Amino acid sequence: DADVTQTPRNRITKTGKRIMLECSQTKGHDRMYWYRQDPGLGLRLIYYSFDVKDINKGEISDGYSVSRQAQAKFSLSLESAIPNQTALYFCATSDLWPGGKDTQYFGPGTRLTVL
Protein backbone atom coordinates (compact mmCIF):
# COMPACT_ATOMS: atom_id res chain seq x y z
CA ASP A 1 0.00 0.00 0.00
CA ALA A 2 1.12 3.52 -0.76
CA ASP A 3 2.49 5.54 2.13
CA VAL A 4 0.77 8.77 1.00
CA THR A 5 -2.65 8.56 -0.59
CA GLN A 6 -4.81 11.24 -2.14
CA THR A 7 -8.50 11.26 -2.98
CA PRO A 8 -9.93 11.86 -5.45
CA ARG A 9 -7.32 11.21 -8.12
CA ASN A 10 -9.23 13.15 -10.74
CA ARG A 11 -12.03 15.67 -10.39
CA ILE A 12 -13.89 17.90 -12.77
CA THR A 13 -16.02 20.60 -11.23
CA LYS A 14 -17.70 23.87 -12.07
CA THR A 15 -16.83 27.42 -11.11
CA GLY A 16 -18.17 28.34 -7.69
CA LYS A 17 -18.35 24.81 -6.31
CA ARG A 18 -16.70 23.83 -3.02
CA ILE A 19 -14.12 21.09 -3.40
CA MET A 20 -12.18 19.12 -0.81
CA LEU A 21 -9.05 17.16 -1.60
CA GLU A 22 -7.98 14.65 1.00
CA CYS A 23 -4.58 13.30 1.92
CA SER A 24 -3.68 10.45 4.25
CA GLN A 25 -0.27 9.10 5.22
CA THR A 26 0.97 6.03 7.02
CA LYS A 27 4.57 7.19 7.39
CA GLY A 28 4.03 8.62 10.84
CA HIS A 29 5.46 11.97 9.79
CA ASP A 30 4.51 15.17 11.57
CA ARG A 31 4.96 17.45 8.58
CA MET A 32 2.46 17.61 5.74
CA TYR A 33 2.24 19.87 2.72
CA TRP A 34 -0.04 20.77 -0.15
CA TYR A 35 1.42 21.86 -3.49
CA ARG A 36 0.01 22.66 -6.88
CA GLN A 37 1.87 22.07 -10.10
CA ASP A 38 1.27 24.01 -13.30
CA PRO A 39 3.14 23.62 -16.58
CA GLY A 40 6.27 25.78 -16.60
CA LEU A 41 5.79 26.91 -13.00
CA GLY A 42 6.92 23.88 -11.09
CA LEU A 43 5.57 22.97 -7.69
CA ARG A 44 4.30 25.82 -5.55
CA LEU A 45 3.52 25.48 -1.87
CA ILE A 46 -0.06 26.24 -0.84
CA TYR A 47 -0.11 25.33 2.86
CA TYR A 48 2.02 23.32 5.23
CA SER A 49 1.59 21.89 8.69
CA PHE A 50 4.40 20.91 11.04
CA ASP A 51 2.04 19.22 13.46
CA VAL A 52 -1.68 18.98 14.19
CA LYS A 53 -1.82 22.40 15.84
CA ASP A 54 0.49 24.16 13.42
CA ILE A 55 -0.82 25.38 10.06
CA ASN A 56 1.08 27.83 7.86
CA LYS A 57 0.40 29.59 4.61
CA GLY A 58 2.68 28.89 1.73
CA GLU A 59 3.48 30.88 -1.37
CA ILE A 60 -0.02 30.77 -2.92
CA SER A 61 -2.64 30.25 -0.18
CA ASP A 62 -5.30 32.68 -1.45
CA GLY A 63 -8.48 30.83 -2.41
CA TYR A 64 -7.52 27.75 -0.39
CA SER A 65 -7.99 26.53 3.16
CA VAL A 66 -6.74 23.44 4.97
CA SER A 67 -7.59 21.26 7.90
CA ARG A 68 -5.24 18.95 9.79
CA GLN A 69 -7.68 16.51 11.29
CA ALA A 70 -5.03 14.19 12.71
CA GLN A 71 -1.34 13.51 12.32
CA ALA A 72 -2.18 11.28 9.36
CA LYS A 73 -4.72 13.47 7.59
CA PHE A 74 -4.43 16.84 5.88
CA SER A 75 -7.21 18.12 3.64
CA LEU A 76 -7.24 21.02 1.20
CA SER A 77 -10.43 22.93 0.39
CA LEU A 78 -11.33 25.26 -2.42
CA GLU A 79 -14.27 27.21 -1.03
CA SER A 80 -15.38 28.55 -4.39
CA ALA A 81 -13.44 27.00 -7.23
CA ILE A 82 -12.33 29.13 -10.16
CA PRO A 83 -10.84 28.03 -13.51
CA ASN A 84 -7.30 29.19 -12.71
CA GLN A 85 -7.25 26.64 -9.89
CA THR A 86 -7.16 23.95 -12.54
CA ALA A 87 -3.91 22.15 -11.77
CA LEU A 88 -2.27 18.99 -10.49
CA TYR A 89 -2.30 18.98 -6.69
CA PHE A 90 0.19 17.04 -4.62
CA CYS A 91 0.20 16.25 -0.94
CA ALA A 92 3.55 15.48 0.66
CA THR A 93 4.92 14.49 4.04
CA SER A 94 8.34 14.85 5.58
CA ASP A 95 10.14 14.18 8.78
CA LEU A 96 12.91 16.41 9.97
CA TRP A 97 15.87 14.13 10.27
CA PRO A 98 18.73 15.08 12.55
CA GLY A 99 20.67 17.41 10.36
CA GLY A 100 17.51 18.61 8.66
CA LYS A 101 17.22 16.47 5.59
CA ASP A 102 13.45 17.01 5.22
CA THR A 103 12.93 14.53 2.39
CA GLN A 104 9.52 15.01 0.83
CA TYR A 105 7.34 11.97 0.15
CA PHE A 106 4.61 12.76 -2.33
CA GLY A 107 1.19 11.32 -2.91
CA PRO A 108 0.16 10.34 -6.44
CA GLY A 109 -1.52 13.67 -7.13
CA THR A 110 -5.06 14.89 -7.80
CA ARG A 111 -5.82 16.31 -11.23
CA LEU A 112 -8.44 19.02 -10.74
CA THR A 113 -10.24 20.73 -13.60
CA VAL A 114 -12.49 23.70 -12.92
CA LEU A 115 -14.81 24.54 -15.79
Place this chain on the structure above:
Amino acid sequence: RKEVEQDPGPFNVPEGATVAFNCTYSNSASQSFFWYRQDCRKEPKLLMSVYSSGNEDGRFTAQLNRASQYISLLIRDSKLSDSATYLCVVISSGSARQLTFGSGTQLTVLP
Protein backbone atom coordinates in the same frame (compact mmCIF):
# COMPACT_ATOMS: atom_id res chain seq x y z
CA ARG B 1 13.68 36.95 -10.27
CA LYS B 2 12.56 33.45 -9.22
CA GLU B 3 14.10 32.06 -6.06
CA VAL B 4 15.12 28.89 -7.86
CA GLU B 5 15.68 28.79 -11.60
CA GLN B 6 16.29 25.95 -13.98
CA ASP B 7 16.67 25.69 -17.72
CA PRO B 8 13.39 24.04 -18.70
CA GLY B 9 14.93 22.24 -21.67
CA PRO B 10 13.96 19.98 -23.23
CA PHE B 11 17.29 18.24 -23.38
CA ASN B 12 17.23 15.51 -26.00
CA VAL B 13 20.32 13.31 -25.83
CA PRO B 14 21.31 9.94 -27.30
CA GLU B 15 21.73 6.90 -25.10
CA GLY B 16 25.15 6.80 -23.53
CA ALA B 17 25.61 10.57 -23.56
CA THR B 18 26.62 12.66 -20.59
CA VAL B 19 24.25 15.47 -19.72
CA ALA B 20 24.42 18.17 -17.08
CA PHE B 21 21.77 20.42 -15.59
CA ASN B 22 22.26 23.53 -13.53
CA CYS B 23 19.98 25.19 -11.04
CA THR B 24 20.57 28.65 -9.59
CA TYR B 25 19.15 29.98 -6.34
CA SER B 26 18.84 33.54 -5.12
CA ASN B 27 18.77 33.18 -1.33
CA SER B 28 22.34 33.09 -0.10
CA ALA B 29 21.12 31.75 3.26
CA SER B 30 19.76 28.60 1.66
CA GLN B 31 20.71 25.59 3.66
CA SER B 32 19.89 22.31 1.96
CA PHE B 33 19.71 21.24 -1.64
CA PHE B 34 18.22 18.28 -3.45
CA TRP B 35 17.44 16.86 -6.85
CA TYR B 36 14.08 15.19 -7.39
CA ARG B 37 12.97 13.21 -10.40
CA GLN B 38 9.44 13.36 -11.78
CA ASP B 39 8.17 10.98 -14.43
CA CYS B 40 5.33 12.10 -16.68
CA ARG B 41 2.06 12.38 -14.73
CA LYS B 42 3.67 10.94 -11.61
CA GLU B 43 4.72 12.34 -8.26
CA PRO B 44 8.24 13.70 -7.69
CA LYS B 45 10.66 11.40 -5.90
CA LEU B 46 13.95 12.21 -4.23
CA LEU B 47 16.89 11.43 -6.48
CA MET B 48 19.73 12.66 -4.31
CA SER B 49 20.81 15.25 -1.81
CA VAL B 50 23.49 17.74 -2.74
CA TYR B 51 26.41 18.26 -0.41
CA SER B 52 29.07 20.95 -0.43
CA SER B 53 31.75 18.38 -1.07
CA GLY B 54 29.85 16.94 -4.01
CA ASN B 55 28.36 13.49 -4.01
CA GLU B 56 27.99 10.64 -6.41
CA ASP B 57 25.44 7.86 -6.71
CA GLY B 58 26.28 5.51 -9.54
CA ARG B 59 25.96 7.44 -12.80
CA PHE B 60 24.69 10.56 -11.04
CA THR B 61 26.88 13.28 -9.57
CA ALA B 62 25.58 16.33 -7.71
CA GLN B 63 27.61 19.43 -6.97
CA LEU B 64 26.98 22.57 -4.95
CA ASN B 65 28.71 25.88 -5.61
CA ARG B 66 27.80 28.22 -2.77
CA ALA B 67 29.91 31.11 -4.04
CA SER B 68 28.04 31.20 -7.35
CA GLN B 69 24.79 29.92 -5.83
CA TYR B 70 24.09 27.03 -8.08
CA ILE B 71 23.75 23.29 -7.92
CA SER B 72 24.36 20.86 -10.73
CA LEU B 73 23.41 17.34 -11.68
CA LEU B 74 25.54 15.28 -14.03
CA ILE B 75 24.24 12.08 -15.57
CA ARG B 76 26.79 9.83 -17.23
CA ASP B 77 26.08 7.02 -19.68
CA SER B 78 22.44 8.07 -19.90
CA LYS B 79 19.78 5.39 -20.24
CA LEU B 80 16.34 5.51 -21.83
CA SER B 81 14.93 5.14 -18.31
CA ASP B 82 16.57 8.42 -17.29
CA SER B 83 13.96 10.28 -19.36
CA ALA B 84 12.07 12.41 -16.87
CA THR B 85 11.84 15.92 -15.48
CA TYR B 86 14.51 16.80 -12.93
CA LEU B 87 13.54 19.27 -10.21
CA CYS B 88 15.97 21.07 -7.99
CA VAL B 89 14.83 21.89 -4.48
CA VAL B 90 16.28 24.45 -2.11
CA ILE B 91 15.47 24.68 1.58
CA SER B 92 15.83 28.02 3.31
CA SER B 93 17.29 28.36 6.77
CA GLY B 94 15.31 29.35 9.81
CA SER B 95 12.37 27.85 11.69
CA ALA B 96 10.06 27.81 8.68
CA ARG B 97 12.45 25.75 6.56
CA GLN B 98 10.39 26.29 3.46
CA LEU B 99 11.13 24.26 0.39
CA THR B 100 11.27 25.94 -2.97
CA PHE B 101 11.11 23.88 -6.13
CA GLY B 102 12.56 24.83 -9.46
CA SER B 103 10.22 24.45 -12.42
CA GLY B 104 12.15 21.45 -13.68
CA THR B 105 14.36 20.42 -16.58
CA GLN B 106 12.95 17.91 -19.02
CA LEU B 107 15.29 15.20 -20.25
CA THR B 108 14.57 12.78 -23.08
CA VAL B 109 17.12 10.07 -23.80
CA LEU B 110 16.79 8.85 -27.36
CA PRO B 111 17.62 5.33 -28.61
